[in-house]
Amino acid sequence: MTATSLVSLSAPSPQSEKAPRRNARHRNNRVAIMEAAISALNANAGATMSEIAARAGVGRATLHRHFRTRNDLVLAIGAQCVEEMKAAVLAVDAVNVPPAERLRAMFEAVIPLGDRYNFLGFESADDEVTRSGYQAQLRWAAALVEDLKAAGDIAPDVPSRWVVGQIDQLVWSAWNAVADGYLDVPEASDLALRTLMDGLQRPTAGRSK
Amino acid sequence: MTATSLVSLSAPSPQSEKAPRRNARHRNNRVAIMEAAISALNANAGATMSEIAARAGVGRATLHRHFRTRNDLVLAIGAQCVEEMKAAVLAVDAVNVPPAERLRAMFEAVIPLGDRYNFLGFESADDEVTRSGYQAQLRWAAALVEDLKAAGDIAPDVPSRWVVGQIDQLVWSAWNAVADGYLDVPEASDLALRTLMDGLQRPTAGRSK
DNA sequence: GTAAAACGAGACAAAATTGTATCGTTTTAG
DNA sequence: CTAAAACGATACAATTTTGTCTCGTTTTAC
Numbered sequence: 259m260t261a262t263s264l265v266s267l268s269a270p271s272p273q274s275e276k277a278p279r280r281n282a283r284h285r286n287n288r289v290a291i292m293e294a295a296i297s298a299l300n301a302n303a304g305a306t307m308s309e310i311a312a313r314a315g316v317g318r319a320t321l322h323r324h325f326r327t328r329n330d331l332v333l334a335i336g337a338q339c340v341e342e343m344k345a346a347v348l349a350v351d352a353v354n355v356p357p358a359e360r361l362r363a364m365f366e367a368v369i370p371l372g373d374r375y376n377f378l379g380f381e382s383a384d385d386e387v388t389r390s391g392y393q394a395q396l397r398w399a400a401a402l403v404e405d406l407k408a409a410g411d412i413a414p415d416v417p418s419r420w421v422v423g424q425i426d427q428l429v430w431s432a433w434n435a436v437a438d439g440y441l442d443v444p445e446a447s448d449l450a451l452r453t454l455m456d457g458l459q460r461p462t463a464g465r466s467k
Numbered sequence: 468m469t470a471t472s473l474v475s476l477s478a479p480s481p482q483s484e485k486a487p488r489r490n491a492r493h494r495n496n497r498v499a500i501m502e503a504a505i506s507a508l509n510a511n512a513g514a515t516m517s518e519i520a521a522r523a524g525v526g527r528a529t530l531h532r533h534f535r536t537r538n539d540l541v542l543a544i545g546a547q548c549v550e551e552m553k554a555a556v557l558a559v560d561a562v563n564v565p566p567a568e569r570l571r572a573m574f575e576a577v578i579p580l581g582d583r584y585n586f587l588g589f590e591s592a593d594d595e596v597t598r599s600g601y602q603a604q605l606r607w608a609a610a611l612v613e614d615l616k617a618a619g620d621i622a623p624d625v626p627s628r629w630v631v632g633q634i635d636q637l638v639w640s641a642w643n644a645v646a647d648g649y650l651d652v653p654e655a656s657d658l659a660l661r662t663l664m665d666g667l668q669r670p671t672a673g674r675s676k
Numbered sequence: 677g678t679a680a681a682a683c684g685a686g687a688c689a690a691a692a693t694t695g696t697a698t699c700g701t702t703t704t705a706g
Numbered sequence: 707c708t709a710a711a712a713c714g715a716t717a718c719a720a721t722t723t724t725g726t727c728t729c730g731t732t733t734t735a736c
Contacts, residue, residue, distance in 0.1 A: 281733080318684090320683060328724070435629060440628065454667060457666035459664040460622055493713095515693065517694095526713070529712080678736090688727080697716100697718080701713080
């Protein structure tokens with residue numbers, strides 16, 4: 259469970275005014291810390307700063323140099339995750355294809371971000387900005403579900419909330435399958451799609467269209 | 468989310484030697500505390516003793532009278548949940564029917580215990596006894612999956628870990644649907660079964676046998 | 677090579693949380 | 707109605723976690 263991440267964190271967003279010109283080591287540590295924190299907090303929402311620092315392979319003092327308070331850290335991660343999710347979903351929306359293919363593309367794009375997505379799920383409650391970003395993701399998924407229903411890809415009698423919940427969960431299940439090493443991302447996407455649309459009873463056949 | 472529980476906690480197990488003959492209020496409070504704790508810890512694994520006491524509607528001192536330490540509380544809940552799960556699953560095994568019907572019976576029996584099940588999922592790491600009880604549940608589910616595969620109810624090419632994970636998650640999803648009030652237990656069981664076996668594409672038809 | 681940047685280790689103070697104890701009041705059982 | 711049981715409130719000590727700071731060492735950039 260030492261979570262080698264499936265994606266890489268982008269460099270420190272160069273938005274800050276008067277950015278104090280950071281070291282390479284500094285940038286690497288920042289990424290390592292955020293990665294370690296996502297992993298640690300996914301495993302245990304109450305993970306302590308010491309645990310996070312240890313997992314990131316830095317001293318606790320360094321952790322506090324990068325993120326003054328625990329809350330700063332959680333907020334930074336939340337913002338980062340929202341950004342990454344937004345980008346992934348935007349790429350899916352770019353191409354104008356039938357909803358079923360958008361669903362497939364979504365799985366491919368979002369499953370590698372499963373840990374981010376999960377983080378947002380239980381850590382977005384505190385901060386307003388992060389939460390609204392997360393809510394936007396859920397609304398996007400809900401809209402996709404409506405499109406799927408309209409196209410006849412999802413049975414209309416199934417509550418949309420249920421479908422959204424299933425998609426949500428499939429992303430996390432698939433991420434774990436990939437992290438555990440028993441599936442790769444395309445396989446996991448296929449299996450997630452198949453599970454959602456056709457269930458696990460049929461031999462393999464491929465989805466009926 | 469004020470979680471009116473779907474099941475009721477049994478009276479204080481009368482196993483303890485020299486049981487000091489408790490009050491009715493005492494027994495009620497014990498149940499209320501455990502119920503509140505399950506709910507609070509499901510929402511936030513790091514919930515504080517004060518939060519739990521407040522949610523249970525008792526003072527913090529009373530909480531500590533019932534469970535001297537936080538760990539005592541978690542352990543007691545864990546043991547209780549394992550017992551309840553064991554009983555539910557035992558009832559399913561009692562009747563000798565095809566695996567597909569056992570799956571249906573399992574959903575009916577376990578969905579009302581969804582919050583217990585979820586609790587065990589992330590709080591069983593600390594205590595050995597609780598964890599082994601939880602593991603037993605997972606092994607039971609794995610055995611059921613093998614039976615389903617053997618009976619042709621689950622496609623053999625799907626990794627069993629994946630199937631077990633889906634069942635696990637469906638229980639929690641279904642419990643939430645019931646708690647949110649948009650499904651009742653039989654409906655949720657049907658939907659969980661349908662989702663797992665046939666997916667959500669088919670109109671409603673009923674599962675192909 | 678050298679100076680600035682970043683770090684680790686450790687010492688501390690400041691919360692926050694837990695656990696204990698006391699005391700007056702309410703509830704229960706009979 | 708009464709005594710025992712249980713409770714709430716509150717105060718307090720112990721522990722854990724957080725956040726700050728300093729100092730000597732390592733790494734980086736040039």
